[in-house]
Amino acid sequence: MKHNVEVRRWVWQRLSALGLIPLTLWFAAMLFEHRGAGRGEILAWLVSPVAVLPLAALLAVMLFHMNLGVREVIEDYVHNARCEHAALRANNLASWLLALLGIAALARLAFGG
Amino acid sequence: MRLASRASSDLRSYGMTPFERPLSPHLQIYRPQLTSVLSILHRGTGLALAIGTPFLVWWLVAAAWSDNAFALAQAFWGSWLGLVFLFGWSFSLFFHLLNGIRHLTWDAGWGFALKSTYATGWAVAIGSIGLTVIAWVLGMAARGQP
Numbered sequence: 001m002k003h004n005v006e007v008r009r010w011v012w013q014r015l016s017a018l019g020l021i022p023l024t025l026w027f028a029a030m031l032f033e034h035r036g037a038g039r040g041e042i043l044a045w046l047v048s049p050v051a052v053l054p055l056a057a058l059l060a061v062m063l064f065h066m067n068l069g070v071r072e073v074i075e076d077y078v079h080n081a082r083c084e085h086a087a088l089r090a091n092n093l094a095s096w097l098l099a100l101l102g103i104a105a106l107a108r109l110a111f112g113g
Numbered sequence: 114m115r116l117a118s119r120a121s122s123d124l125r126s127y128g129m130t131p132f133e134r135p136l137s138p139h140l141q142i143y144r145p146q147l148t149s150v151l152s153i154l155h156r157g158t159g160l161a162l163a164i165g166t167p168f169l170v171w172w173l174v175a176a177a178w179s180d181n182a183f184a185l186a187q188a189f190w191g192s193w194l195g196l197v198f199l200f201g202w203s204f205s206l207f208f209h210l211l212n213g214i215r216h217l218t219w220d221a222g223w224g225f226a227l228k229s230t231y232a233t234g235w236a237v238a239i240g241s242i243g244l245t246v247i248a249w250v251l252g253m254a255a256r257g258q259p
Contacts, residue, residue, distance in 0.1 A: 105177035
């Protein structure tokens with residue numbers, strides 16, 4: 001059971017969901033607090049590790065959760081084996097690409113580029 | 114098609130009416146009920162949120178990039194289309210969050226009785242619509258203030 005990849009995905013989907021509860025609530029509160037902020041205020045806010053670290057965690061856990069969820073939908077509805085394989089690869093590629101872009105942007109904001 | 118017609122003529126030879134064999138029922142066969150509608154919405158909102166992630170990353174990259182890029186992103190969020198997207202994503206987020214918690218309680222073995230399934234289902238439906246309305250009323254009210 002422990003080494004079955006499907007079981008592990010099932011467990012990780014739940015664990016990432018649990019992690020996303022506080023992270024999304026925090027992000028919603030932050031969006032509300034910084035509503036209407038200009039770039040200057042956003043830059044000032046994002047220099048602090050108190051903002052960057054939870055935002056990086058949110059991004060990583062959210063994209064991981066997204067990857068697992070989209071994978072489930074593809075496995076359920078794409079019946080042609082080649083299409084399914086291609087869709088799963090596109091899903092992984094998109095997840096990694098978004099994660100790298102997001103983390104790179106956060107790093108540039110935090111360390112000032 | 115040849116196989117199908119042969120099968121139907123075989124059926125006729127057995128004295129059975131062709132094309133009335135039971136098929137495996139699909140979504141549109143069922144009368145929609147709260148539980149099935151919420152289940153479908155959970156996937157739908159999940160996919161909607163997945164489509165939203167590139168936009169969130171775009172916003173972050175624009176903030177890191179330049180004043181012009183950030184102004185363009187902010188102009189999009191303030192536009193008619195941007196606001197419609199934001200409204201959809203806000204509802205999707207609240208729904209997926211509340212119904213996700215409902216799913217987690219099931220995974221923990223709680224709330225499987227039909228009565229509690231419906232009670233939590235209505236709580237999710239009313240809660241997600243309520244939270245969306247509250248968020249937008251607060252957001253719009255705050256917009257007028259500095």
